[in-house]
Amino acid sequence: MDIQKSSFSSIEQMSDLYLSKVKQEESGGVRGSSFEDILAQKALERTIQKPEALKFSKHAALRLADRNIDLSREQMERLNDGAWKAKQKGIKDSLVIVDDLAFIVNVPNNTVITAMDRTDTNENVFTNINGAVIM
DSSP states (O other), rough: OGGGSSSSOHHHHHHHHHHHHHHHHHHSSSSSOOOHHHHHHHHHHHHHHSOOEEEEHHHHHHHHHTTTTOHHHHHHHHHHHHHHHHHHTTOOOEEEEEETEEEEEETTOOOOOOOOOGGGGTTTOOOOOSSEOOO
């Protein structure tokens, strides 16, 4: 077999090809993404992957009503963000603390199981969770 006439590329041909690409990139011949483009793309990815708003179980809704807990829009957003962070870390049942409120969230079901305020967390003992997020 004659190597000179074969269809295989030589090491020299491949290194010339690679080095010419590197030189183009260094000289700005091949334009990379700008910071603004990358930031917009990451923001889009985050909104696409972000789960829908949390649901409240019947028990949690009753607890909120019994304890006169009204969540502001900002607190609700932080609770959703806390559940999202828990999901990213692989937490199944998470304690999410927002201000002086504590929520137990079943992350796979995207559901708040129970809610407590500062008066109900006197013992500061939470069971059946495998992670906590403080917002």
